[in-house]
Amino acid sequence: MLHERMPGSMVEPAYLEHMAPDFETAAGDLIARGATAISIVPVFIANGGHLREDLPRRVAAFSAIHPGVPVRIAPPIGEVDTILGAISCWIEELHRP
Numbered sequence: 001m002l003h004e005r006m007p008g009s010m011v012e013p014a015y016l017e018h019m020a021p022d023f024e025t026a027a028g029d030l031i032a033r034g035a036t037a038i039s040i041v042p043v044f045i046a047n048g049g050h051l052r053e054d055l056p057r058r059v060a061a062f063s064a065i066h067p068g069v070p071v072r073i074a075p076p077i078g079e080v081d082t083i084l085g086a087i088s089c090w091i092e093e094l095h096r097p
Contacts, residue, residue, distance in 0.1 A: 010035050016050050016058075023055070024062055031069055038071045045078030 002011045010033055014026035021029070027038050040059070042051055051073075059071050077083045 014040075016054055023058055027062060027066075027071070031066060036069060038069060040071065040073045042074065042076045044076040047076050047079065051076055 002009065010030050012021070012026040012030055014021055014023040016023065023040070027035075030038060040055070042055070044051055055073065059073065063069070063071055
């Protein structure tokens with residue numbers, strides 16, 4: 001969907017554990033393809049341990065290797081009002097007779 005909404009953008013999924021590619025691999029691939037900045041959009045419901053501790057530590061290590069490439073971490077989707085509104089609408093739809 002993002003490729004359709006943002007033609008020409010470079011989008012790669014990445015995972016923090018148990019799945020591939022990991023953040024470092026996906027971000028490295030984006031840089032190899034010409035990305036000059038990285039935006040991370042955490043698809044998490046809340047700002048738990050992964051987002052408070054693991055991700056910032058990994059981003060700092062990555063940034064030390066790629067100092068000229070800024071990395072931005074957006075808030076987790078579960079803390080974005082428009083996402084919470086969409087979830088509320090979906091739940092409401094599920095419970096309509």
